[in-house]
Each structure stands twice: as C-alpha cells, then as structure tokens.
Amino acid sequence: MLKIYHAKNTRSIRIVWLCEELGIPYELERLNFTPAxxxxxxxxxxxxxxxxxxxxxxxxxxxxSGAIMQYLLAKHGKGRLEPANPGSPEHAKYLQWFHFAEATFMGPLGNIAQHAFVRPEDQRVPQVAEEGRQGATRMLGILDKELQGKDYIGGAEFSAADIMLGYSLLLCKLFGVLKDGHPNVSAYFARLSGRPAFQKATA
Ligand SMILES: N[C@@H](CCC(=O)N[C@@H](CS)C(=O)NCC(=O)O)C(=O)O
Incomplete structure (x- = not known):
C-alpha cells in the first residue's frame, strides 16, 4: 500500500489530491508540522x-512533490491527467506549468511562509516577506493573462499541472495574496477548489 507522509497545508496536498483524482489507494501518515x-x-x-x-x-x-506526482502518473495514470503526446507543443506547455508551480512560484511563497509565519518572530525579516508578496503577485499576473478564456492551465482539460498550481494558489489564498486583482486566477482557483478530490486532500 502506498503510504503518504502528509502534514496539513503543505505540498503533500498535491499527492493526496492526485491519488483522489486517479483513485489510487493510499494510507496517510500524518505528521505535525513541527521540528519535533x-x-x-x-x-x-x-x-x-x-x-x-x-x-x-x-x-x-x-x-x-513533482517527482512523486510524475512517478504516480507513470505508474497509475494510464494517460489520464496528462496531454497525450510527449514531444507535442501541448505536452511541452503542460511540463512548463507543472514545473513553474514548484520551481518558480514556490520561491516567493516560501519567503512569505518563513518570514511571516514559520520562523520565531525575532528571526523574521519583514522586507523578505514583502518581497515574497511582490514576487507572488507578479506570478499571479502571469497566470491571470495565461488563463484568459481558459478553464484550466492547458485549456479545456483538467491536468496534473493544475494540481501542482492549485497548491501554490491555495497558499496565495491563505497568505492573503490572491485577492480581487486577478479575476481569471480567482475563477480558476474556485474551479479547482470545488473539486471533491481537492476538498478531501485539504480536509
Ligand atoms: N521541493 C520540495 C519542497 C518540500 C518542502 O519544502 N516542504 C515543506 C512543506 S510545504 C516542508 O516540509 N518544510 C519543512 C522544513 O523546511 O523544515 C517538494 O516539492 O517536495
């Protein structure tokens, strides 16, 4: 049985969400998000x-998280949640957004997390948190443009790239960065967070 080491509000949401979407059996090993x-x-x-x-x-x-997603998709996906043809422009864009979510978007979000919430107060640098907010807002602007006229990042079909991005957007929401200025992203996040698999993964 697949065991997922999971802590509330963390990137492990991506893995639980994917398993729920694909119907992969799993058990959760819940961890508290504490150094102990x-x-x-x-x-x-x-x-x-x-x-x-x-x-x-x-x-x-x-x-x-991205490697685990790709492993589980390869093992259980049977072509689901990914564009059909590796090497095609659609698949290339899918990879871009899949990796953008972790490699680029999570940088500023990590700075907000560390310098506004996680570190003891005397170790926080407010300027770093502020630069994180500015960086995340810039990412939201990029996504808002990309999502114009689309239900999902790849177009009409929901994919694993939406799961990767959906977690980054959950943090934007929790950190108060996703507000009114990005209507396409807000509608997209409402679409993603309405999925039963998202709700199960974030419960
Ligand atoms: N790139 C890694 C990042 C993993 C990561 O930083 N996870 C956070 C939670 S979302 C964590 O465990 N932080 C605890 C720590 O850094 O001590 C991934 O995608 O899995």
Missing part, C-alpha cells in the same frame, strides 16, 4: 531534510 516530528530520527530516515511530502510505495521511498 519533521526532524525526528525516524522521519529523517525517510526524508534526509525532514520535509514533506514523501512516500513509501511498498519499500520505494521517494520525495520531491
């Missing part, structure tokens, strides 16, 4: 930096 649990000897044996998500799939231990 993430940096415990037991969890460091799974993820050497003590981060989530990670999985244990019948002995295969894997981390990095």
């Amino acid at each position: 649990e993430l940096q415990s000897e037991a969890y460091l044996a799974i993820h050497p930096l003590g981060k989530v998500p990670s999985i244990d799939d019948d002995g295969l231990v894997l981390y990095e």
Whole structure:
C-alpha cells in the first residue's frame, strides 16, 4: 500500500489530491508540522531534510512533490491527467506549468511562509516577506493573462499541472495574496477548489 507522509497545508496536498483524482489507494501518515516530528530520527530516515511530502510505495521511498506526482502518473495514470503526446507543443506547455508551480512560484511563497509565519518572530525579516508578496503577485499576473478564456492551465482539460498550481494558489489564498486583482486566477482557483478530490486532500 502506498503510504503518504502528509502534514496539513503543505505540498503533500498535491499527492493526496492526485491519488483522489486517479483513485489510487493510499494510507496517510500524518505528521505535525513541527521540528519535533519533521526532524525526528525516524522521519529523517525517510526524508534526509525532514520535509514533506514523501512516500513509501511498498519499500520505494521517494520525495520531491513533482517527482512523486510524475512517478504516480507513470505508474497509475494510464494517460489520464496528462496531454497525450510527449514531444507535442501541448505536452511541452503542460511540463512548463507543472514545473513553474514548484520551481518558480514556490520561491516567493516560501519567503512569505518563513518570514511571516514559520520562523520565531525575532528571526523574521519583514522586507523578505514583502518581497515574497511582490514576487507572488507578479506570478499571479502571469497566470491571470495565461488563463484568459481558459478553464484550466492547458485549456479545456483538467491536468496534473493544475494540481501542482492549485497548491501554490491555495497558499496565495491563505497568505492573503490572491485577492480581487486577478479575476481569471480567482475563477480558476474556485474551479479547482470545488473539486471533491481537492476538498478531501485539504480536509
Ligand atoms: N521541493 C520540495 C519542497 C518540500 C518542502 O519544502 N516542504 C515543506 C512543506 S510545504 C516542508 O516540509 N518544510 C519543512 C522544513 O523546511 O523544515 C517538494 O516539492 O517536495
């Protein structure tokens, strides 16, 4: 049985959401988002930096949310939630947005998280949090333009790139960065967060 190491409001939402969309059986190993649990000897044996998500799939231990997504899609997807032809322009754009969500969008969001919420107050730098808000707002502007006239990032079809982006947008919402100025993104996020699989993953 696939085991997902999961903590509330973290990137492990992506993995639970994907499993729910694809009907992959899984069990959750719930962790509290505290150094005591993430940096415990037991969890460091799974993820050497003590981060989530990670999985244990019948002995295969894997981390990095994007890599786990791609692994599960390859193993269970049967072509679902990805454009059909690797090498096609549609597939190339799918890869761009899939990776943009983690490699580019999460940078400023991580700075907001660390410097507005996670670190002890005496270790926070307000300027870094503010630059994070500005960076995230810039990403929202890029997405708002891209989503003009589209239901999902690839067009009419929901894909795994929407799951990757949907988690980044959840953080924008939680951090108060996604407000009124990006109507296409707001409508997109409402579409994503209305999915039963999203609701299960964020419960
Ligand atoms: N690029 C990694 C990032 C993992 C990551 O930073 N996860 C956060 C939660 S969303 C975490 O566990 N932070 C705890 C820490 O850094 O101590 C991924 O996509 O899985």
